[in-house]
Amino acid sequence: MYQPKFNISNKILKNIGRIEAAKEVIENAPLVPAFEKEFQSDAVARTVHHGTHIEGNDLSLSQTKKLLEGEEVVGKSRDIQEVINYRNVVVLLDEFAQKRGGYELEMLMDIHRATVEKIVSEDKVGIVRKTQVIIREEGKGEVILRPPPAVEVSYLLEDFFEWLNSEEAGDIHPILLAGIAHYILVAIHPFVEGNGRAARAFANLILLRENYDIKRFFALEEHFDYDLASYYNALAKVDKQSPNIAKRDLTFWLEYFTEVVAVELTKIKEAVRKLSIDSRLKTRIGEQIALTQRQMKLVEYLSEKGITAMQDLAKVLPMVSEDTILRDLKGLIEKGIIKKEGRTKAARYLIVK
Numbered sequence: 511m512y513q514p515k516f517n518i519s520n521k522i523l524k525n526i527g528r529i530e531a532a533k534e535v536i537e538n539a540p541l542v543p544a545f546e547k548e549f550q551s552d553a554v555a556r557t558v559h560h561g562t563h564i565e566g567n568d569l570s571l572s573q574t575k576k577l578l579e580g581e582e583v584v585g586k587s588r589d590i591q592e593v594i595n596y597r598n599v600v601v602l603l604d605e606f607a608q609k610r611g612g613y614e615l616e617m618l619m620d621i622h623r624a625t626v627e628k629i630v631s632e633d634k635v636g637i638v639r640k641t642q643v644i645i646r647e648e649g650k651g652e653v654i655l656r657p658p659p660a661v662e663v664s665y666l667l668e669d670f671f672e673w674l675n676s677e678e679a680g681d682i683h684p685i686l687l688a689g690i691a692h693y694i695l696v697a698i699h700p701f702v703e704g705n706g707r708a709a710r711a712f713a714n715l716i717l718l719r720e721n722y723d724i725k726r727f728f729a730l731e732e733h734f735d736y737d738l739a740s741y742y743n744a745l746a747k748v749d750k751q752s753p754n755i756a757k758r759d760l761t762f763w764l765e766y767f768t769e770v771v772a773v774e775l776t777k778i779k780e781a782v783r784k785l786s787i788d789s790r791l792k793t794r795i796g797e798q799i800a801l802t803q804r805q806m807k808l809v810e811y812l813s814e815k816g817i818t819a820m821q822d823l824a825k826v827l828p829m830v831s832e833d834t835i836l837r838d839l840k841g842l843i844e845k846g847i848i849k850k851e852g853r854t855k856a857a858r859y860l861i862v863k
Contacts, residue, residue, distance in 0.1 A: 512666075512673040514690050516760040522686070525768035529685055532775035536724050539782040548803075549727045549782075554578065556729035557714075558596045561707055564735045567592050591628050599624045599711050607718035612675035615667055618695070621711050626704040638663050639702045654742070655749055657699035666698045666755065684720035688713040689767035690760060696745060697755050710734075727778045733770045740766070804830065805838050809861070812848060817860040 559567075559574040569590070573583045577593050602624050606617050623636035638660075645655035658666060673679055679687060695709035710731060717723060734741045744766035751758045804827055811826045812818055820832070827835055839859060842848045851858045 511676065512669045512694075512756055513678075514673075514694075514760055515756075515758065516686075516690075516764055519761055519765060521765045522761075522768050525765070525772040526683060526685060528772040529768065529775055532772070532779040533722070533724055535779045536727060536775065536782050546725060549725070549778075553727050553729045554597070554600055556732045557600060558593055560729060560731035560735035561596050561710060562589075562592045564731065564738065564741075565592070565706060569593055588629060595625055595627050595629065596707060596711075598627075599707070603711060603715050603718060606715055607723070613671060613716075613719075615671050617715070618667075618700070618708065618712055621715075622701055622704055622708045625707045625711070626701075630703050634702045638667070638700050641702065643699060643702060645699075654746060655699070657697065658755065663698060663700050667700055670694055670698070684717060684722040685768055685771055686764055687720065688716040688722075689764045691716055692767065693745065693748065693760055693763050694755065697749065697758075724775060724778070727782070728771075728774045730770055730774055733774050802838065802841075804834075805842055808835070808838060809842065809847060812859060812861050817851070817858045819858055820855065823859065 555571065555575045555578055558578065559569070559571045562569070562574075567589045569577070569583065569585050573585060574593050576583050577590065578597055583590065599621055602621060606620075619636040626635055640660050642660055643657055644653055645657070646653055674687075674691065682690070692709050692713035695712055696705060699705045701708065714730070718726075744763050748758050748760060748763045807826055808823060811823065815822070820835070823835060823839070824830075824832060839848065839850070843850055846862055848859050849862050851860065
């Protein structure tokens, strides 16, 4: 049975600490359901866009969002299909997250089917590769990854899934477990095409099933995409250790992976804290506060700037009339979130402490 080799370094411990701190804030932030849905929708769009962009998809984030909303966009048919496919993968992960029992090889096969549907020939969809593949650096032609021979792939997958469902794996922190799965599936390279997307999706599945979905607000693919050199370098540094996957030490990769998760969740944490006016509101009022998007922007601005005049708040919502802003402010005052000092145009607004 496969046994991953890695050390819990100080860097990994520090990253896990940051992850846990961010997780605590995000999961306990007093956000209303409408804003949770907005965060989740944005995370899905970023996941789909960056998850496909990593593999060379030319559609922009804006085009991806339009496709996800059912609108038509102009682009290469393959690019459009890849985005549609990866959105279907996200839906599939939600289904698998609710499924009882252990991790199944067929889950990976289904993820791959959804990933490459209508992109590769039917005999390669959800089918373990039967040929050798070599990954070369774009432009230079140098070999950067030589995955295991096709004859070994099925055995390596069975071995890995046996470990993934073992008691030993169950004792590993979910973030590390997801990182290990991410690396091993990329290293095995089970398919002719779509390996990266399938591996990243399966890692996300582990986070969902192990209660580390963090309200599904994050998109690790965005970080990978923005710094592909570091992503590929972290994978390659481990790849070069040994031709035998089981002998490779994953510590460096897990340091990189946990840092990516920590950075992304910290960004989400800060955004959530602004929108929720920190956790003080929940503590003081004791319930979620139903605010409109305009009100949230006003509260965020007031939280950052302190006492503020109407003329400054009007700049926060430049396309909105002053009367509408005054109604929004009145609603915030009635909810006890802000207070007004002074009268008429000389009035100032600030957050209630």
